[in-house]
């Protein structure tokens with residue numbers, strides 16, 4: 283299987299914030315943003331693996347800024363690293379100023395997807411070859427995040443989280 287650059291899985295979805303998608307403060311409802319990010323990330327993981335993909339975990343979400351009603355929201359997803367059957371997908375969320383068109387980073391998130399066959403059994407995926415400095419940075423830290431996610435899910439023991447242990451040594 284040939285390795286792929288993150289650029290090959292880049293997925294961009296742009297949409298408005300409508301009244302039915304807001305909270306009582308007239309800002310985008312968090313669950314709506316999670317769903318938009320999940321969709322973009324799923325397409326990205328599918329482009330990388332060319333397989334059926336399922337969301338295995340949401341590793342990190344930061345709702346740093348409120349997204350007001352009427353905003354134009356762009357969700358950009360790229361596979362940052364692939365392991366054997368799982369892929370880490372980084373999602374950056376931007377809003378754009380109506381008058382100037384300038385983009386501001388509103389939120390970001392990291393999801394893990396697993397490629398599966400028609401029976402739902404995990405299958406191997408191509409490696410990721412990061413190109414830019416940011417892609418290399420995200421690639422390098424991905425194993426640590428995978429171990430943290432598995433640890434929190436109770437799927438590995440603390441002593442097996444080698445990357446996390448190394449942080450405190």
Ligand SMILES: CC(C)(COP(=O)(O)OP(=O)(O)OC[C@H]1O[C@@H](n2cnc3c(N)ncnc32)[C@H](O)[C@@H]1OP(=O)(O)O)[C@@H](O)C(=O)NCCC(=O)NCCS
Pocket residue numbers: 336337338339364365366367368369394396398402404428431432435437
């Ligand atoms: C995701 C799923 C396929 C994993 O199945 P599993 O039996 O745990 O399979 P494995 O133990 O072989 O794990 C498969 C990969 O997922 C990774 N993984 C599993 N749980 C994870 C978690 N919580 N965080 C990060 N990675 C995880 C494993 O590390 C492994 O990665 P690797 O092969 O790249 O090393 C399975 O749990 C599933 O189908 N879940 C439902 C998915 C779904 O329906 N999502 C939508 C939610 S509504």
